[in-house]
Amino acid sequence: MMRHRVALPVGLALVLVAALASAGSIRVKMHDLHGEGGVPPGWKFTLPAGDPAKGKEVFAALECYSCHIVEGQGFPDKATDKTGPQLTGMGVHHPAEYFAEAVLDPNAVIVEDAPEWVGADGRSTMPSYNDAMTLEQWINLVAYLKSLGGGGMPGPEAAGGGHEVRGGHDMHAGHEMHGPVRDKTVGEYRVRLDYTEPEAENRPGLLAVSITDAASGHAIPYLPVRARIALGKKARTVSLAPVIGSEGLRYAAAVAVPDEADSVTVLVGAATVRVESAERGKYRTPRQVSFEW
Ligand code: HEC
Structure with missing residues (x-):
């Protein structure tokens, strides 16, 4: 009896220590990994944390500002609302993985009611950058996009999490929600x-x-x-x-x-x-x- 009472808290402490040591990693048994369609229970694709300052340099070097307005960031004034969506304050409106996907595959999500952003072939007019940047630059770029806005004002994403918006084509409600950023x-x-x-x-x-x-x-x-x-x-x-x-x-x-x-x-x-x-x-x-x- 006595042994049990002592063993429980010690076991718990060990679990906690293990959890702290492996912060950021999911630990899973082979059996569970294969039981859920090949991913650990509750798994979601997550990008590692990047460096927003370095991401801003990537944004400038690749001239993303030629199509996207980002107010107050000191980029040359070239883009209009016709060349691409404004990214001013955008960080609070989407999860990091959404930005990651937007850069990796601009055609993954097409906004239907913004025809000026779609070419005659029905595809996004945003070019592919897949041979133009390293994974590290991609991760930093996403960290930069995610850092835009914030300012202590949580957006809809902070309340709802990002899970349900990813991948679907049915996300226009989300886009209307933020509209132009003022x-x-x-x-x-x-x-x-x-x-x-x-x-x-x-x-x-x-x-x-x-x-x-x-x-x-x-x-x-x-x-x-x-x-x-x-x-x-x-x-x-x-x-x-x-x-x-x-x-x-x-x-x-x-x-x-x-x-x-x-x-x-x-x-x-x-x-x-x-x-x-x-x-x-x-x-x-x-x-x-x-x-x-
Ligand atoms: C030739 C113009 C053009 C350039 C250059 C361009 N984009 Fe885009 N971008 C677009 C258009 C048009 C869309 C909207 C259609 C779509 O989702 O692809 C878009 C969409 C996006 C979105 C999704 C925004 C949202 O609210 O859904 C992100 C994020 C983005 N671009 C980031 C970038 C980054 C980062 C770069 C530079 C590496 C870049 N873009 C370069 C035209 C451009």
Whole structure:
């Protein structure tokens, strides 16, 4: 009896030690490996961690920017939304393995409602890079793509994991979800605008703005926030109220933003609470930032 009581925790500790020693590896018995169609239970293709800084060099050297806009990264301004999807802030929207596949086989997933990205032969216009980079460059490039965005604001992928999006051709819902990325830094704020289309026409959608400290990534509450929606000579200004949800604290309003709108400008007033003196005038100056629609 006594022996058992002691043996159990020791066994457990050994298992833990083994798990720590082999972090990153799956240990499996031959029998289990073959029992599940040739993969360990729960297995998923996983790319090793890479170096985003080196990946950025690869992105520049291979001139990926000639087709993909990546705002704020200092690449030459060559791409448009017609040459390829914007990759600004893209890291939070897809798992690493999705990026890996997008580079390895651009035809694995074709976005049906973006015909400008597909050639006459129905295939992706993105060239193959399979003889242009080493595996190490590929891994670093993916680490770089995965690092784009983030900024403390989790995207849909962080909540749902990436498993279900991989490989399928039925992933357009995911693409519509992020749409164009509207994310800019103004003064001390990083401002990100999201618009969820209404379920039925003539109904309001949800205009939501995340405002985080550009340096720390923390969401900033207690700001008076308005949005000005401009369409031709007309403009309409709505007040946004703080809401809490899976995206953390955001400022939002139920409002219809028509596709034809020219721009949405976010107007941030001075914080309505006292700001710690150590912050030296932060959160006091009204700021505004415009996003093309
Ligand atoms: C000639 C233009 C062109 C070049 C150059 C190019 N791409 Fe693309 N890329 C596209 C197009 C078009 C798509 C969309 C169709 C598709 O998925 O292949 C795309 C898709 C992607 C996607 C998937 C984006 C998403 O949201 O699904 C990633 C990631 C990507 N490219 C990365 C790269 C990287 C990294 C390079 C450089 C090594 C590169 N591209 C070079 C045109 C290009």
